[in-house]
């Protein structure tokens with residue numbers, strides 16, 4: 001399969017429409033809708049328990065939506081299996097940085113390689129972003145620090161040729177330099193036409209990279225606006241983000 005160049009378009013590559021999602025009997029998402037275009041960064045913000053992670057889990061098919069629809073490109077992925085959704089080019093950086101602990105960094109990256117209709121990043125490009133990564137290749141992942149593990153978790157996604165990356169609190173517990181590298185990665189993804197959904201408690205960092213913002217509360221999107229508007233308007237930040 002040949003790798004196609006990035007497509008820059010305003011047509012959403014991800015379209016979530018009116019999803020209701022449950023854990024058992026308990027409803028957590030109530031008609032949640034959002035969209036993101038190729039080369040666009042959407043920050044999904046809101047308090048603890050608002051349903052941000054569950055939204056990502058629904059997109060990934062880990063906690064499928066009971067009602068509503070989710071489309072990735074031309075495909076309806078609402079009820080697709082997670083491995084099929086990943087194979088289409090949906091990458092996920094989970095908040096617990098799920099790498100294989102007993103495997104080396106090199107092996108973790110090797111097995112993450114896959115072909116999609118999007119571009120797979122080269123190992124050298126991951127080294128450019130995370131300069132420490134090159135020196136960690138022989139280490140087993142269980143012996144890495146949180147920041148080092150995050151570099152591996154993100155590089156795995158890049159090498160898996162993503163067209164959309166879902167980041168769940170990527171800067172949690174990281175030193176400022178690694179947070180900068182993570183935000184730098186998001187900017188590079190954007191410049192390549194990859195779509196990003198960024199769930200983040202670090203609102204200041206999220207607003208520096210985001211194009212648009214959706215605020216969630218109680219399983220609903222309660223406010224959506226351009227990130228520039230949110231950055232410039234302290235009253236909007238107070239009202240919707242409590243800062």
Ligand SMILES: Nc1ncnc2c1ncn2[C@@H]1O[C@H](COP(=O)(O)OP(=O)(O)OP(=O)(O)O)[C@@H](O)[C@H]1O
Pocket residue numbers: 023026028046047048049050051052053054055
């Ligand atoms: N496995 C689960 N079983 C039952 N309820 C769950 C489960 N996971 C999450 N919930 C509940 O779903 C709601 C939404 O949780 P979710 O993790 O999506 O929120 P969030 O916005 O990502 O919050 P946080 O910022 O704290 O991670 C919460 O009330 C949470 O307690």
